[in-house]
Amino acid sequence: DTAVSQTPKYLVTQMGNDKSIKCEQNLGHDTMYWYKQDSKKFLKIMFSYNNKELIINETVPNRFSPKSPDKAHLNLHINSLELGDSAVYFCASSQGEGYGYTFGSGTRLTVV
């Protein structure tokens, strides 16, 4: 069983569209995260979320919104996609601060 699964693996879409990336973890972890890896392979936190609190990186445009229907899921919704949104997005989970992280396999988003 995949511990952190993301879908889709690849997503190609046109500018202006709205899209979602799904993430599910079966580890029972309390905290989930979304990270963005840019073209230079640099990873950066976008959001962290547990059942109590959403922490948003202030650099993330408000076109991006995390949605968590339950503790095991943290989906990423993106409105009005722009060319600069093209990147690989990684979902991850952990039991919290000071614990290890488990990453999903990534979603390569290409905006054309």
Next chain:
Amino acid sequence: KNEVEQSPQNLTAQEGEFITINCSYSVGISALHWLQQHPGGGIVSLFMLSSGKKKHGRLIATINIQEKHSSLHITASHPRDSAVYICAVGGPYGGSQGNLIFGKGTKLSVKP
């Protein structure tokens, strides 16, 4: 200056060589992570350290909290070790709510 600096950026080695990748950080942390990203893109957590040294197979990770420095060593390197190795720090100051701050990665190529 990034809060997490890795060196070298690129490293080419011959099979069998002993490899060292360094990571320095400038913030207070609760833990430091070493991650591996293969050409296929997936990210695997190798180690989480808060003090001392950890060993797993041919991989050894050390951390010096006072000097804010960590090293990842690979003994008897093999072409299958070719990947990007990423240092990341997490904790109350290095990243809120358990978020990670990443180095830019070290691209390792091991030639047969």
